[in-house]
Amino acid sequence: MIRIIFLILLIFPLGCEKIEKIFIEEDILDRPPSERCSECHTKIYKQWKNSRHSVAWVSEKFIKKTKNRTKTKCLSCHAPLEIKPEEKPELRDKLRKEGVNCFSCHYREKTKSIHGPYKVFSPPHYSTYDPDYISSKICAGCHRKTYKNWKKTETDKNCQDCHMPSKKDRLVQKFPFTYFHSKKDLHNHSFPSLKAKEKDFMVEIIKDKTGILLRIKNIGIPHTVPTAQQGSPKYYITLSGIFKGKNIFKDDYMLTPESGLKPGKWKELKFFVDTKVEKVTIIIERKLSWINKKEKVLKKIFSF
Ligand code: HEC
Ligand code: HEC
Ligand code: HEC
Ligand code: HEC
Ligand code: HEC
Secondary structure, eight states, rough: HHHHHHHHHHHHTTHHHHHHHHHOOOOGGGGHHEEEEEHTTTHHHHHHHTTTGGGTOOOOOHHHTTTTTTTGGGTTSBBOOBTTTOOOOOBOOOOGGGGGGGGHEEEEEETTTEESSSSSOTTTOOOOOOGGGGHHHHHTSHHHHHHHHHTTOOSOOOHHHHSSSSEEEOOOSSHHHHHOOOOOEEOOOOOOOOOOOOOGGGEEEEEEEEEEEEEEOOOSSSSSSOOOOOOOOEEEEEEEEETTTTTEEEEEEEEEESSSBTTTTTEEEEEEEOOOOEEEEEEEEETTTTOOEEEEOOOOOOOO
């Protein structure tokens, strides 16, 4: 407390410009490692460390698929220099192992400052309010296919609304800055992949003489599921049939980003089942590109 009062007394007679001169830490704008940002933005750093962005360069699959990073056309989105809305980034020279890091997403050479979603008073480094950060365009240079797909739906939810959910908190954890600033919406920098919920799909079954027609519509996610730029996530749709308590049938379809569930469109899958079937169970599972495990999305049972 005494320290705070002392600080206020010290700072009170000075204008904002002078405060910036006292607190400016010039190396912050000199492409430092992300750990430098963690001194103040401790919470955001921890989240980012847990994100796929932080492993984009060191991911085993990426190394394998790019033949030990020799395929040059593959590299720039996995270790970008500076991201710009809707543009494919350039590859940077330094700190590539950090993948898509703080500096590449937030620094702009044009203004020589840190860009972000707020108008802030940030004495240690210059900041610029930039509305691109609350637009899906900021993700579009790399997530190109998903973005195109999303745009067609004309939804007002942007990528960040779902993949960077927010919570009121302080952006800075370091003394004394933490006391100078009010809480704001802190957006989750672990960029969760999320998982579809049952209510995201409409499922219908039509039985006829030749078997079962399964109809599925993606009504909750404003891009194809699964979706990918270069990864290979999958959806698995398994149908099994029961007659007099016995399993008489089981078959499945695998969906890729090319054949996936487009927003608002029915997908029809035909299963050739013996028509005496009395009950069918549908299970939908997904597998992300970087997890070798299937996860259940929904299970539905239909009786005839
Ligand atoms: C993939 C790009 C990306 C990376 C990597 C990234 N950020 Fe962000 N950051 C954003 C976007 C986009 C927003 C704005 C989110 C919004 O307002 O919807 C943001 C917001 C912020 C904010 C304002 C508070 C908030 O959460 O909205 C701070 C501070 C911040 N980032 C710091 C960092 C730090 C520190 C790192 C590294 C540990 C980092 N960011 C890594 C894209 C990124
Ligand atoms: C010595 C402390 C300190 C360090 C180190 C630091 N920042 Fe900040 N930063 C701040 C303060 C203070 C604010 C303003 C916080 C507020 O208004 O709540 C801020 C705000 C921000 C914002 C929001 C800008 C906006 O206009 O929305 C971003 C983004 C950001 N910092 C990114 C970074 C990145 C990236 C690094 C590392 C390269 C970094 N910061 C290092 C103190 C720091
Ligand atoms: C510089 C290019 C780039 C930008 C800009 C970018 N990303 Fe990414 N993103 C990647 C890469 C590369 C990966 C894959 C990393 C890996 O798994 O190896 C990724 C992975 C992800 C994942 C995890 C996907 C999965 O398969 O689990 C999500 C979610 C994500 N990004 C969301 C976003 C959002 C939201 C934005 C905009 C705020 C954004 N990204 C901006 C390059 C980028
Ligand atoms: C309304 C919420 C919502 C919005 C908006 C949204 N997503 Fe998603 N996204 C999801 C959900 C839910 C999943 C999980 C799907 C699954 O695998 O079950 C997902 C999955 C992903 C994945 C992981 C791969 C996959 O198929 O599981 C990536 C990458 C991704 N989204 C990127 C984006 C980008 C880029 C944008 C903006 C252009 C965006 N998303 C907008 C909800 C959303
Ligand atoms: C335009 C930017 C861009 C380029 C170029 C790019 N990637 Fe990616 N990559 C991404 C994004 C974004 C993701 C996140 C998941 C998704 O949407 O596929 C990703 C994810 C991946 C993944 C899955 C995640 C993981 O670590 O397992 C692999 C593997 C991958 N990329 C390999 C490649 C290869 C190989 C090339 C060259 C043929 C390449 N990438 C070029 C943007 C790019």
